[in-house]
Amino acid sequence: MSSENSGDKFPSLKTRESLLRSATCHLAVDLNLDYERIARMSAGFSESDFTRLVNGAARYALFRRSKETDQPLSEVTTDDFLVRIYLS
Helix, strand or coil: CCHHHCCCCCCCHHHHHHHHHHHHCCCCECCCCCHHHHHHCCCCCCHHHHHHHHHHHHHHHHHHHHHHHCCCHHHCCHHHCCECCCCC
């Protein structure tokens, strides 16, 4: 049985996409971010899983930004960059 059809144990595709959008609503995200693709890849994710995913991506983006600009991580702010989640 696929997780898409497992009753109400797992969030549906539309619900997962909505949870992901909710988790990223306070961030500037890449305009090409494919929410549906991420939702399809995340069967079984809960709201807290999406929050952890987005927070991890934001921390990684901060880290990369600090390396690209040679700024200490403590001086890089979320206003300095566009959070991007790469799925290649």
